[in-house]
Amino acid sequence: MRFILCLLLGGLTFQTWAETLSFGVVPQQSAKKLAALWTPVLSYLSRSSGIDMQFTTAKDIPEFERRLSRGEYDIAYMNPYHYTVFSQKPGYRAIAKQKDKQIKGIIVVHKNSPAKSLSDLKNATLVFPSPAAFAASILTRAQLAGQKIPFTPRYVSSHDSVYMNVSRHFFPAGGGVLRTLNNMAPEVRSELKILWTTPPYTSHAIAVHPRISQATRDKLVRAMLAMTEDKQGLALLTKLNFKGLEAASDAQWDDVRQLNIHLLDNLLE
Template structure:
């Protein structure tokens, strides 16, 4: 009996001190791994919790895993969070202090946003449910310019933000959706020199970190405090200046902007 109890305690302790952190693949898995492994190493040193980095080859695959509750904690876009909260009861607890803004890029320095000019043009997006890069930009073009991109243009999904930027630079699309952070991190100089930000959306709450109900509040609090006290050199790796505490209610606004 003592051996059984001892074994149970070991298993319980292991489960409580090892978690999976899922990261939305806005960039290639290799690029993300190089960044986030440094972050997970820091989290382990600060909390004693082994945080296993995980991402997927595409945003749609990440969405599938999120809906199944694969990740203990996940870093996802605001739209993903509203879905994950509904399907798996994920709760938001942390986000970057700076709000998120979607952008459109073009090879042209200025773009005519009239229906006549945009009709039939090719638009590049990282994935159907990329929040700021796809959903927000589509939403605002419909609201501001009366242009329904899905119905009146050609849409190509290319799996990552970097692929959007390369595609616009190389003439595959006329306009491409992205966000400021991934654009700033885009390192392909020859491609970056050929693209220009021509439109910015309104700001919204940025990507949250959210935890699955199976994760204890004690673990969440330790992870939260580690991010809030993260050294600048580690935050710089993520291109995030500061983190702030958030909650699920802050993202109710996402449900009201008309994205589906």
């Protein structure tokens, strides 16, 4: 259990954290950008829940996956496919998700691209965040394969890298999601347009490791729901392009499980 120690000194109360919960965020964007967006949110939740949470991430998505497989994060914000994998082992359990949100993958091209449909990308080298990035890579690649459009995938470190590469004409197209595209600097975003969008699926999970007690889980959920109802809290979530947070349950990701994806089965061994 994590707990707070309060010291009374000269009539003043000083609050210190005895322990800290790590909150891992999937590295869809640079660590610097993610820290700037998530640290204020976690500070708010720490104060309101009485449970200290500290932002952390990984250098890239494959490393984040390895850390999830080892259970290194107490709490993690992970993509829908990650959740279906790591809910099996080490047993992460969803407690919350973005409010009123389903995730869609997008394929972006340069604003001056002549491409009008996916078939115009035939035989091209296309850029994606990582093989197991759910909406940005798994869903978009599956659509290309389903339409029998031959292409060569190239993987980079993040969604940001995809957008930068396409905006600079290094690749004709790449995979992403609308939320991360909207979080890009205007000078990059303005150079891109969306060529195609996937069908919707349940969005990212905020999930806890099984070592976290039910009492702690309940406190976290109450704080997240209250944050959505508070003007200051909602303003912080809006910077993430979240409409708010809502409670979640494991079965909500059954739509992703039905896709029968096995890309990360090696991490379950």
